[in-house]
Amino acid sequence: MANKVSTDKIEFAEALFMQGMPQKSIAEKLGVSANTVGKWAKDGCWGEKRTAMTLTRKEVTNNVLRSLNNLAIKLGEADLKDVGGLADQIAKLSATISKLDKEASVVDFIECFMAFGRWLEYQAETDPAITAEFRQMVNKYQNKYILELLGSKL
Numbered sequence: 449m450a451n452k453v454s455t456d457k458i459e460f461a462e463a464l465f466m467q468g469m470p471q472k473s474i475a476e477k478l479g480v481s482a483n484t485v486g487k488w489a490k491d492g493c494w495g496e497k498r499t500a501m502t503l504t505r506k507e508v509t510n511n512v513l514r515s516l517n518n519l520a521i522k523l524g525e526a527d528l529k530d531v532g533g534l535a536d537q538i539a540k541l542s543a544t545i546s547k548l549d550k551e552a553s554v555v556d557f558i559e560c561f562m563a564f565g566r567w568l569e570y571q572a573e574t575d576p577a578i579t580a581e582f583r584q585m586v587n588k589y590q591n592k593y594i595l596e597l598l599g600s601k602l
Contacts, residue, residue: 458488458492461488462489462494464477466501468498471485471486493598497558501555501559501562512545515541516538516541516542519537522534523535554594554598557593557594557597
């Protein structure tokens with residue numbers, strides 16, 4: 449029969465991963481195999497969540513705008529045979545910016561949930577009803593929601 453690993457251990461591993469600790473180090477720290485941590489990371493979409501936490505919509509938009517600028521420069525110097533392909537790329541990047549401006553993304557939800565978590569911690573200083581258990585439960589359901597969003601987009 450396989451060892452049942454506690455949810456606390458998995459959550460701790462995820463927290464370490466989100467802070468940038470390598471999976472091998474997490475495995476050593478928790479006394480589990482690197483394969484186990486890798487499975488947890490894959491099943492929990494940790495990589496996607498960490499990327500979403502560190503990459504803001506503004507950064508993505510700025511990266512797309514830089515790419516558009518580079519393509520516009522190339523378009524001005526391009527041979528006639530290359531214009532169609534460059535124009536297509538410009539149109540796709542323009543549509544990406546338009547979409548970023550209209551839709552809430554997983555990144556937006558994660559940023560919102562993180563801000564809400566900080567707010568809850570602050571409120572807990574003066575409101576005894578906001579216990580550590582309550583904050584943990586809120587975090588659990590926020591994580592489930594993010595995983596569902598990531599699952600629908602992967």
